[in-house]
Amino acid sequence: MKVEIWSDVMCPFCYIGKRKFEAALEQFPQKDKIQIEWKSFQLNPAMKTEPDKNINDYLAEIKGWSFEQAAEMNNHVAGIAAEVGLEYNLDKAVVANSFDAHRFVQFAKTKGKGDDAEEQLFKAYFTDGKNTADLETLIELGKQIGLDPTELKTVLETTKFSEEVRHDIYEAQQVGARGVPFFVLDRKYAVSGAQQPETFLGALEKSFGEWEKANPAPLVTFTEGATCTPDGECN
Known part of the structure; x- marks a missing residue:
């Protein structure tokens, strides 16, 4: 059963939500039957990359807060992240x-590395303070999850996968996603926000129960007869 997750790398609750969903999935008996697909969402498409600007200054500008208010809010979010084992260095x-x-994520998805790519991006942005819009940074993150750096460089130097990003948006x-993280289970049930693991677990149980009824395992009836096996036995 597919679970689609819309997120943005700059969303602090998306990383927190990822951890809470993973905690729920770990408790789910049929977790091996769950397929996760990460989907693109931009909280601020018009944002300009400004590596030298402090995030607290940026938030103060766009929100009309003081620097101290922005820092206090980020410290609060860092505390929430710490509760699920994440280290946020938002300064x-x-x-x-x-x-x-x-x-980058869209390309990684074609190699079966979508979840790995999301994890690397979140850590790079929230923990390591890396510029996730920088080509060389993205290539290095790709190498860490086993992507071919030459192929990735070719992708990032062109407009490839732009349409996939826009289609997800x-x-x-x-x-009905107006914010992220936004989880859609089997295109029937949606969970908005970084909910507690028990909320995700309940949604998994309900949606999977319905999915399983609609997709029963095939029943195979055997009629015994003369056979040969790979080890050379024939009877």
Whole structure:
């Protein structure tokens, strides 16, 4: 059963939500039958990448807060992240447009590395203070999860996977996602926000129960007869 997760690398609750969903999935007996697909969403498509600007200054500008208010809010969010084992160093976060980071994820998805790519991006942005709009940074993150750096460089130097990003953003509107993280289970049930693991677990149980009824395992009836096996036995 497919679970689609809309997120943005600059969203602090998306990383927190990832951890809480993973905690729920770990408790789910049929977790091996769950397919996770990460989907692109941009909280601020018009954001300009400004590596030298402190995130607290940026938030103060766009929200009309003081620097102290922005720092206090970020400290509060860092405390929530710590509760699920994440280290947030938001004072080091780089103001960066996320479009190319989403293209990076879209490419990684074609190699079966979508979840790995999301994890690397979140850690790079929230913990390590890396510029996730920088081409060389993305190539290095790709190498860490086993992507071919030459192929990835070719992708990032062009506009490849741009349409996939835009399509995900369009789909978000169709499924009712007005913010992220946004989880859609089997295109029937939605969970908005970084909910507690028990909420995710309940949604998994309900949606999977219905999915399993609609997709029963095939029943195979055996009629015994003369056979040969790979080890050379024939009877």
